[in-house]
Amino acid sequence: MSEHIIEALGLSKITIKDGKVVDVTEPEVEYCPLFDHHRGIKKLTKEVIAENIQFRIDDFGMCTANRQLRMKDFLNFGISEIMCTLLDENVIDSVVMVLEGCGTVIVTEPELVQGIGGRVSGLVKTSPIPELIPKIGEENILDPENAGINQIEGIELAIKKGFKNIAVTITLASDADGIKKLKEENPDVNIYVFVVHTSKRSAEDARKLFDVCDVATGCASKNMREIGYNESLKTVGQSIPIFSKTEDGKRFLEMRLEKIGGEKPKKDNPDLPYPLI
Incomplete structure (x- = not known):
């Protein structure tokens, strides 16, 4: 099984297994200007983070064999x-x-x-x-x-x-x-x-x-x-x-x-x- 843990989007800890987000911890930062500017995210929540990370997995293959390098x-x-x-x-x-x-x-x-x-x-x-x-x-x-x-x-x-x-x-x-x-x-x-x-x-x-x-x-x-x-x-x-x-x-x-x-x-x-x- 492929397992990856990253810290991102407000210092949330995200666990990805076999191309799927399986766990997201509560973010410690509520607002990041980069994600507001690029993705229109006004408040970081577990749900928003899971959605963004899954988008990255599907878009460029983050943490998968399809990773665009x-x-x-x-x-x-x-x-x-x-x-x-x-x-x-x-x-x-x-x-x-x-x-x-x-x-x-x-x-x-x-x-x-x-x-x-x-x-x-x-x-x-x-x-x-x-x-x-x-x-x-x-x-x-x-x-x-x-x-x-x-x-x-x-x-x-x-x-x-x-x-x-x-x-x-x-x-x-x-x-x-x-x-x-x-x-x-x-x-x-x-x-x-x-x-x-x-x-x-x-x-x-x-x-x-x-x-x-x-x-x-x-x-x-x-x-x-x-x-x-x-x-x-x-x-x-x-x-x-x-x-x-x-x-x-x-x-x-x-x-x-x-x-x-x-x-x-x-x-x-x-x-x-x-x-x-």
């Missing part, structure tokens, strides 16, 4: 889009990210990065989907037998494969020490850290994540937003801000802005997630 750049501003630009510009040569049915994977094509990361975030647990493995390449999957998720080991695999400019997406503060260690042990390798899915991070975890990152998204995180607005070298976006901790991170945001024609005018009263947690 590639997606073109729609000139949005998000973490996947930034990494696509960096691949296009040869600033990075690989991305360590997470895909349903495969777990931790190494990706080198912009359309794969967008198709994987732009469609699903907050993957907590997954199980192998054999049909997807050859599409990514078994050699590019950390643990094809179990679809294990381990971003530190994913970076180690990318280094072993000879990549020198590696982007990695992380959600866990516990990865921070491992990344610092890998940077010390591999001074000839650039490891660029993109922190995603930051809602409900404790003050301590938000601190660890921000300190290790180049770029981080604010999501509905009270603590990450507080740190980011105080310390970010450059911030893009208002409803869902994206922060840069390093000069590299700042450069990455500027490169993406240049590609999409600059930043949109700022609003006096932008829509924000509610509540921030």
